Amino acid sequence: MSQPLRSFPHSSAPLARPITIPGVLAVLAFFGCAFLLLPLAALATRVSWNTLGDTLLEPATQTLLDITLQSALYATIITVLIGVPMAIMLQRLRRGSQLVRILILLPLAMPPVVAGLSLTALLGRRGITAPILNALELQFAFAFTGVVVAHIFIALPFVVITVDAALRQIDREVFDSAAGIGMSPWQVLWRITLPTLRPAIVTGTGLAFVRSLGEFGTTLTFAGSLPGTTRTMPIGIYLARETDPTDAYNLAAILILLALLVLLSTGIFTMRRIPKPVAHTITDLNTDALRDLCAPTHPAPDITINGVTFRSGQVTALVGPNGSGKTTLLGRIGGRLTGGQVVLGDADVSALPPHRRGVVVVTQQPGLPPFATVAQALTMVTKDSGRSRRLLAASGLQELAGVRCDSLSGGQAAQVALVRGLAARPAVLLLDEPLAAVDSAAAHRWRTLLRAITPGRTTILVSHDPLEVASISKNIAVLDRGEVTVHDDTATIFRMPPNPFVATFTGRNRLTGTVHATGKEFVTLHLDDADHPNPITIMGIPDGPLREGDQAIAVVEPLSLTLQLPEQVSEESARNHWPGRITSIEAHYNSGVGTNVIVDVGGTPVLCLVTAQSVTDLHLDVGSEVIISAKALNVMIFPQL
Numbered sequence: 001m002s003q004p005l006r007s008f009p010h011s012s013a014p015l016a017r018p019i020t021i022p023g024v025l026a027v028l029a030f031f032g033c034a035f036l037l038l039p040l041a042a043l044a045t046r047v048s049w050n051t052l053g054d055t056l057l058e059p060a061t062q063t064l065l066d067i068t069l070q071s072a073l074y075a076t077i078i079t080v081l082i083g084v085p086m087a088i089m090l091q092r093l094r095r096g097s098q099l100v101r102i103l104i105l106l107p108l109a110m111p112p113v114v115a116g117l118s119l120t121a122l123l124g125r126r127g128i129t130a131p132i133l134n135a136l137e138l139q140f141a142f143a144f145t146g147v148v149v150a151h152i153f154i155a156l157p158f159v160v161i162t163v164d165a166a167l168r169q170i171d172r173e174v175f176d177s178a179a180g181i182g183m184s185p186w187q188v189l190w191r192i193t194l195p196t197l198r199p200a201i202v203t204g205t206g207l208a209f210v211r212s213l214g215e216f217g218t219t220l221t222f223a224g225s226l227p228g229t230t231r232t233m234p235i236g237i238y239l240a241r242e243t244d245p246t247d248a249y250n251l252a253a254i255l256i257l258l259a260l261l262v263l264l265s266t267g268i269f270t271m272r273r274i275p276k277p278v279a280h281t282i283t284d285l286n287t288d289a290l291r292d293l294c295a296p297t298h299p300a301p302d303i304t305i306n307g308v309t310f311r312s313g314q315v316t317a318l319v320g321p322n323g324s325g326k327t328t329l330l331g332r333i334g335g336r337l338t339g340g341q342v343v344l345g346d347a348d349v350s351a352l353p354p355h356r357r358g359v360v361v362v363t364q365q366p367g368l369p370p371f372a373t374v375a376q377a378l379t380m381v382t383k384d385s386g387r388s389r390r391l392l393a394a395s396g397l398q399e400l401a402g403v404r405c406d407s408l409s410g411g412q413a414a415q416v417a418l419v420r421g422l423a424a425r426p427a428v429l430l431l432d433e434p435l436a437a438v439d440s441a442a443a444h445r446w447r448t449l450l451r452a453i454t455p456g457r458t459t460i461l462v463s464h465d466p467l468e469v470a471s472i473s474k475n476i477a478v479l480d481r482g483e484v485t486v487h488d489d490t491a492t493i494f495r496m497p498p499n500p501f502v503a504t505f506t507g508r509n510r511l512t513g514t515v516h517a518t519g520k521e522f523v524t525l526h527l528d529d530a531d532h533p534n535p536i537t538i539m540g541i542p543d544g545p546l547r548e549g550d551q552a553i554a555v556v557e558p559l560s561l562t563l564q565l566p567e568q569v570s571e572e573s574a575r576n577h578w579p580g581r582i583t584s585i586e587a588h589y590n591s592g593v594g595t596n597v598i599v600d601v602g603g604t605p606v607l608c609l610v611t612a613q614s615v616t617d618l619h620l621d622v623g624s625e626v627i628i629s630a631k632a633l634n635v636m637i638f639p640q641l
Contacts (some may be wrong), residue, residue: 007190011138019421022468024185043252048249048250052250053302055254063228064233067147067232068233068234068255069177071147075207076205078148080241083156083163091167099467103162104157105161108154113153113221115150115221116217118220120222123141123146124141140461142226142230146219146230150215151212154211154215154218154535155211158211160204163200165200173363174196175369176361181380181381181421181423182355182358182424184355185353186201199270200235202266203270209262210259210263216235219232234255269617278491280399281304282397284396286396290449291452294391294422296425300312302343303342303428304341310460313458314461315460315461315472315475316474317463318460319463319476319489319502320480324479326479327363330462331361358427359429362417362434363433364432368405369405370406372405373403373404373405374403375389376414377416378420378423384421387423389401389425390576391419400412410437414434414436414437418446422594430459430460432462433463433464441591447471461473464505466506469490475490476490483496486499493506508555509555509607511604511606512527512554512555513526514528522538522541523552524539527601536578540634541633541636542637552637553640555638556635560634561606563618565627566626569627577628578599579627581599582597582600582623594611599628608628
């Protein structure tokens with residue numbers, strides 16, 4: 001029985017010590033706090049705390065409070081109902097979203113009296129809509145409804161900007177992955193978007209309510225100061241200031257305490273306890289159970305996009321340099337991006353939205369709903385809490401069931417996202433470097449899983465890990481500038497890389513030249529280098545018929561190459577001796593033991609993997625002249641197609 005693996009989650013706990021800031025910032029912050037708090041402290045000295053209760057119980061105060069609270073409540077409800085959709089729609093605007101944001105913020109920038117005049121021009125008794133309002137027997141100006149309208153006009157931006165800011169902080173992958181596992185737009189809205197935005201919505205609601213409580217200028221200009229109808233607490237405070245200052249200060253204290261109560265309630269509701277970091281045990285995979293729990297519900301189809309077909313029931317690795325269009329291609333197949341004709345089997349799905357394609361995309365960004373626990377995130381897919389528990393147990397992640405998704409480490413989140421994608425039982429699975437954040441031990445486990453569950457479904461894997469590609473994929477498609485340039489089985493491409501990028505990717509060197517001589521066992525090439533006075537020869541084993549004058553490709557592994565200084569070259573065993581100059585020396589990215597040495601050989605970069613001790617003993621450095629030696633048996637020569 002193998003030992004469980006220990007995995008330590010990302011800690012969101014507070015820093016052990018505060019962040020150091022320049023002293024001048026601390027001074028400025030102190031003066032800022034003093035500027036905000038001292039006026040309130042001064043106000044508190046003027047309040048008659050002994051008579052505050054009496055003021056609160058006065059009928060006039062009760063009337064002011066009734067109008068103020070009712071108008072703020074109605075305005076806040078309406079503001080939230082229209083403000084949240086406005087914020088969500090802002091995220092959908094492809095053009096002009098910044099201009100719309102500026103226009104939404106305009107009520108905050110304009111003087112309150114101007115805002116009141118604007119409402120009067122629109123909804124007043126002589127406003128441009130007066131004929132319609134009169135016909136409908138509606139009145140806003142100098143009426144209680146006018147107070148509500150004024151508060152909505154002023155408070156609406158607070159809700160929009162709060163929710164909009166929160167939306168922009170949420171990874172787009174959260175919504176895309178939800179659609180990819182089959183959730184409709186309405187399901188995404190109710191089960192993902194709104195729960196994720198709950199803290200922002202509560203905060204915006206609190207700010208809108210408090211802003212409504214304190215609204216004065218716009219209300220006075222548009223709705224007037226009719227006692228018992230439109231006179232709110234701020235207007236009452238303003239009028240009492242001229243006749244009874246003590247009463248004004250008491251009313252102000254009541255209003256401030258009410259606002260403070262609302263803000264404290266909002267803060268408590270949105271407060272989240274920061275969990276202590278805890279180590280979770282990751283147990284062994286049960287590949288048989290996972291295979292059964294994640295088996296596709298439909299036959300695996302061929303995938304055809306722009307005339308290129310990915311075979312059904314097989315794993316195809318998609319490789320190419322950065323910017324070649326790998327993620328774009330997956331996005332088009334999954335419906336996240338438009339463009340190109342996508343056919344799954346016999347069905348053209350180009351016009352279908354992502355949730356109707358039956359295609360699951362798993363990317364480097366886990367896309368898990370941050371508010372949900374791991375178990376809840378899976379149950380959104382399975383609709384069955386029991387199956388979710390079995391999935392977690394089979395994947396060795398059962399201890400993460402009650403952990404919130406936003407408390408997971410990067411590696412844990414990647415594993416959960418992969419299980420979540422498989423839980424949808426897709427017949428088409430698109431993997432865009434899903435294990436990039438997973439440590440090497442866990443990556444081995446999940447490569448085992450992928451080999452177990454990929455039969456029976458069409459899988460496209462984007463990866464920069466040659467081990468992952470070699471161990472999982474049946475075929476390799478090479479992408480360049482958005483076009484598939486090579487599409488062949490993995491063994492063939494690893495054996496004969498079609499271009500320098502693939503050669504580097506597969507850990508091979510690729511040198512091109514012209515056949516100079518052929519023999520019974522070996523073929524000799526002259527390296528393509530017009531500037532070299534004496535042609536560099538390459539001797540190796542032919543793979544296919546070759547004649548003198550043919551263009552050919554020599555392929556050799558870096559581990560098969562030996563570096564020597566020019567004065568140390570021995571002709572005893574190796575038949576290949578290629579002179580060159582070192583252009584780069586760096587530690588091997590994978591093992592950290594060997595050293596990558598890149599040598600320019602006739603204009604072609606050749607990678608050699610040597611020990612760090614050899615670098616020291618030979619006094620190798622960038623610019624050093626060296627000789628690369630290689631046995632002919634380790635060099636394969638292929639016809640250039």
